[in-house]
Amino acid sequence: MANTALYPWLQSAFDHLDALRRDDRIPGALLIQGGEGLGKRSLALHLAARLLCLAPKDPLPCGVCHGCHLFKAGTHPDLKILEPEEAGKMIKVDQVRKVIQDLSLMSLYDGYRVIVIHPADQMNQNAANALLKTLEEPAPKNLIILVTHRPQRLLPTIRSRCQTLSIARPQKDIALAFIKEHKDVSAAERLWSCAEGSPLRALEMAEKGLLEVRDQRFEAFSQVLKGQEDPVAMAQTWAEESPFETLDWVLSWLLDLVRLGLSDEAPELLNEDLGEALKDLIQGLDVIELIHYRDAVSGYRAQLETTANRQLIFEAVLIGLAALGKSQRAAQGLKVTAI
Ligand SMILES: [Zn+2]
Structure with missing residues (x-):
């Protein structure tokens, strides 16, 4: 199941997105950027889950409707997650074309169709160009979310067509509280420092023994x-x-x-x-x-x-x-x- 956790430091970013949704001002393309290990991808999926829910309990998805079931099973036809086929590799043009082709079909539930591209900077040149065409002609109720910690690697023409949401590192006390809640309390401060303030990165470091x-x-x-x-x-x-x-x-x-x-x-x-x-x-x-x-x-x-x-x-x-x-x-x- 996709991680849709709304980590404490992401609440205000989600509130902002939810306000856009209430005002019917969700952009055609959203760029979520910020350091590694801040939960940007889970924020994108959290928004997707909310948009694809058929009976939302605002601001949250209901968790029990057909849309939510499909989402949790990872089989919702109106959600596409575009990632490298192998970690660390590039996203290929064929993958982008396939997803765009799927997007041009009707939404199954007459609602939003969402593509999450992660990490968006791993698109090779051809893949980025293929995406650009779609960004130039946004269709209503289509949302493309690009997630990256290296926005400078995106084509400027892609960046300029996205509304940008920057995720900042949480304050130290919030990050430390989170690390202590999930991992060894004694190493929390060092983990926080080595992960350069990214709480999820700190947990990953602890799990892999990277200290x-x-x-x-x-x-x-x-x-x-x-x-x-x-x-x-x-x-x-x-x-x-x-x-x-x-x-x-x-x-x-x-x-x-x-x-x-x-x-x-x-x-x-x-x-x-x-x-x-x-x-x-x-x-x-x-x-x-x-x-x-x-x-x-x-x-x-x-x-x-x-x-x-x-x-x-x-x-x-x-x-x-x-x-x-x-x-x-x-x-x-x-x-x-x-x-
Ligand atoms: Zn639901």
Whole structure:
């Protein structure tokens, strides 16, 4: 069954959408954007459930009518969820065409027809162009909901045809209360910080044991930078286990290092829990080199989503990191450890 949970921090966004519905001002295309792990997709489905219910108990769907039954079974003919066939892959043009074709048929219940596209930024160029035609000629009572945490990757022509709803991260107390309600209370604060304030991401991290993996990665990151670990050997582990998370962590550590390098006072850090260790690492690092290196790692992060060889990507990342440390040690006139 589709997750339609209306998380506490989404209530005001849903109230806004519900007000549009009451005023008959639901747009033809809605773009729900905001960070990962905020429940954007479940908000889209919550709205869909309400629109497809035949006997709503406002503002909620009734849960018992035929429409609600079909929705819960995932077989409602007027709801299409367009997602990559495999996680991390692109949404293909054929998938978009099929859904649009279905949409052009009459609604079974003379009500709304809803398409949820998630993650919308995973549409390839042809898929996006196929969708664009439909967005240009919106039909009444058709709603296309695009959900993404990377709206900048959408075609500007697509973005401009959508009404945008931005979901902000919840305040810390709300997020922490949610994490504590569902997971280990003692680790809540650290989970919150590592998930950059996204409550659902924090729960996922706890479930997958990602806090421990992150600790291991940071240890290895520090060692490679200090010339105490072989970057090529490390690349294999990184490529095999949690590669996407790993590079996201590396990027956020690098960003914190840049902040520390540029600021005389104590800057706000993404990785508060690693503050002391990061302060130690920044000593002697050249900020300009660090910024160039971070740009390169951003490029490798993008490559990770292609068919490029992961082992080679991580070798490039880690060899670059080792080189950064080497030039630091050379500049300090210390003995450069051969790696
Ligand atoms: Zn219902």
